[in-house]
Amino acid sequence: MNKDLYKIQFQDNKIVLYLYGRWTLFNLGKIEHILMKEFKAGFAKINGVPEYSINGKALELVDTSAVLILKKLEYFVLKKQPNAVINLIDLPDEYYSLTDKLKDFNIGRVYEQPSAFVSPTYILGKIGKSVVNTFNSFVEMFKLFGLFFVGLGQLIMRPQDFKFTSMVYHVQNMTIPAIAIVAAVSFMVGAVLTEQAAVRLAVFGAEGLVVGFIGMVSARETSILLTGMLVAGRSSSSITAEIGSMRMNEEIDAMKVIGLDVMKFLVMPRVMAMLIALPILTFIAIISGFAGSAVLLNVRYGMDFVEFIDRIYDNITIFDIGTALVKTPFIAVSLVMVACYEGMKVESNAASLGHHTTISVVKGLFLVIIIDSIVAIYFTQINHGGW
Template identity: 40%
Template sequence: MTPRATGSKQRQSAVVEATVANGCYVLSGDLLIETIDRLDHDLRGARLIDISQVAQLDTAGAWFILDLERRIADADKGRLIRGATDTQRQLLDTVRASMPTEAEITEHRPTITDRIEAIGRATANAGRVALELTSFLGEVIAVMGRLIVQPRRFRMTSLVYHMQQVGWNAIPIVALMAFLIGVVLAFQGATQLRQFGAEVFVVDLIAISVLRELGILLTAIIVAGRSGSAFTAAIGSMKMREEIDAMRTLGLNPMEILVVPRILALVLMLPVLGLIADVSGLIGGAIMSWIELGVSPAVFQSRLVSNTDVWHFGVGMIKAPFFALIIGIIGCYEGMKVGGDAESLGRLTSTSVVLAIFMVIVVDAIFSIFFSLVGV
């Protein structure tokens, strides 16, 4: 009979109730983690909490009581919990000391000093990144010079592999992009030039835009998003797994094995991708000109050859190696910065793409100004 009585008593003690009487929130029973879900936080106008009838109290129950006390304290101050035993009071004090404090939320309007400080910090950070990239570029050039002196150290297999990854495998997306750009230029140009009866000049518009700017620029942007991020992710993953540290331990130079083949592959393949983009853009423009304006492919080709200076094509090809160097340096540099966690890998991969695209556009603007000044 004793075990049954004990079990019945335990089941009864597992009951918890909450009532409000005379402005007092009265809790009774066992206030434990498995019972507090039966209660709600509705104080129903109570201004005191009575726990004199609480038989058992754990940390979850103490948190429940203190949460009620905090909500009452918004209106009233003073002793809000009564009936606690010494043990319960010690537990409440311990939980109260560990609960986070609600910081007062005040609207902070940035002052002119805060704005100047933010600009200064951003400028200093940009200068630091520029200095580190310059140092990284110098290290890459030094390694390339050493490989020229000692060509047996150069890994041709790695170069060919990366040329396939960044060049051959990127041809479909680059060609499609350039073809669609040519179509859009022809369609928009025809729409605008038709108003002045100058539809034939759409050929010059397409040729100059694609050959001089858009072909190589958009190709570089696609390569930055595709290959630059791949460089950062691949090198960063090796950095996370401590494979680069293992290389150094074995006496291998990660710059020779990981960085130089990737950068050289980009420098060699980006001009080829640019050429493919130029051809695809001109084909797309010619097809749309034929459909929209009735300019036959023969007329398009004749006007393209007679009115388009070869320097328009040359300007785009001159930019290609510089864009490739920028994308490769930034992609490998960000990969080398990856720490031991996956969060830094994702963050630096995104940074690599954004920074590479930004720098490509900046350098393209510089080239445009330069060629305009020299009359090319």
């Protein structure tokens, strides 16, 4: 027992610490915490200048860890009472030898934990592992896309197998609750962009171009970009959480055991639902962006709503709105496939579910920006005779 290694006596202003047995790192265990607690409690009752003695007559062996503990007690006594008397009685020669070696060691200093050494091979290994994991993720994603197109072909051949009720349910969940936030965000962004454009273009005397410029930006870019990001944060995370929860509860394994096609029952209805929901939300975002611009111009600059509509009609073509709507199938399929893929990778714990849900949203946002950029540049070039 640790308690058998020492005994403390407190009498008047005297403190005597008796040491027994082998005071080594192997035997000390948690003795430092227990000893310090008992020592401080007894020291608080001492009156006057204390006399502290360490009696090592029964001490068999001592090492560095023991010396440090005893030195901490001395440091505590002298810190509380600099005039205290310290007596060392019958301590072995090893104690004095180790004390001499540790004379430059500052007991009162708080030492920071040294930072772990990171070898170049460890860094290369981490980089290599990340590259391999990324490559494997791309391969698995392509496999999932392949299964999707195979399933799509099977549904074209046998449309009666399509889970229409499930699709309608997901269309409702993806569309109706998202209309308010998509409309509100698009309205505010349209108003802010209009204000900024009006101020900047006024410097060049080009106020008349504000409506056409904002209309084109809202129709072509901000509508699908904002809608895609909001859907990625809302619907993609929901899909990943749903499928991930099924993975945790082993429902997907049960479906496979009874012969149900996971692609047909889980993935296809969600993809088709997103293909319907995203164009609807994008169109709502376009109209809301126009509305925000119209309200801002009416309130700040007195432009009549009829005049605004006339300018939109003169400057915005069906090609501009179609540019945004053409992007929606690519974004819709990518968002759902990534969300389903991450949901399928969830393991049987809550941390894994949260981790893959976060990854699903991040990947979704990345894909929205990439797809929007590629399609936007392509349509801009073909619209102006490039390529």
